[in-house]
Amino acid sequence: MAIVLVYDADCPACRAAADWVRRNAGIPDPFEYLPCRSAETRSRFPAIAEAACLRAMHLVLPDGTILAGERALPEILRRTRRYRWAAVLFRFPGAGVASRVLYRAFAGRRHRISRLFPPG
Template sequence: MAVVLVYDADCPVCRAAADWARRNEGIPGTFEYLPCRSAETRSRFPAIAEGACLQAMHLVLPDGTILSGENALPEILRRTRRYRWAAVLFRIPGAGILARVLYRAFARRRHRIAKRLFP
């Protein structure tokens, strides 16, 4: 069963991240991709508030567990071909704190970053 990656489709950086996951998924169909602001996202996943979704990507696991931001990263990596080994790095002591700080700092600046990366 596919996991669902919910992302801000209006953000070039977020679209690039979803495209990266699509290109690197271990088995075709591993991920289902839904934009934050879609009617389908609102109807299938009412627990994901639009505001929260616009601040961080969300991953919905087959059992219904919802992971967001830095907590979704190891699960995304585990489901890739070439980068699944990197999921182990999140188990290093202190990695969760560092991932949280870096992810949130990046997410706050993603629109400015997008302007530089995608002029």
């Protein structure tokens, strides 16, 4: 079973992040990509509320574990070709707090940040 990345497909910054994962994923790509507002996401993953999905990306692991926001980042990095080494950085003291603060700061400003990305 693939790892499922659920993201806000209506947000240019979120689409750009999902595209980055696609470009850097291992070969074969271990991810399945689903927009959080899709009927498929709602039917397969009813535990992921749309409001929560619009606040943070979600990663569903093969065992059914759901990781949101900054908790998903190390798992995503572990499955990339060139950036898997960066997953180790999340083990350092304070990394969890720092990643939570940075992720939430980004997520809270994503609509403003999205203006930097061309529509598409």
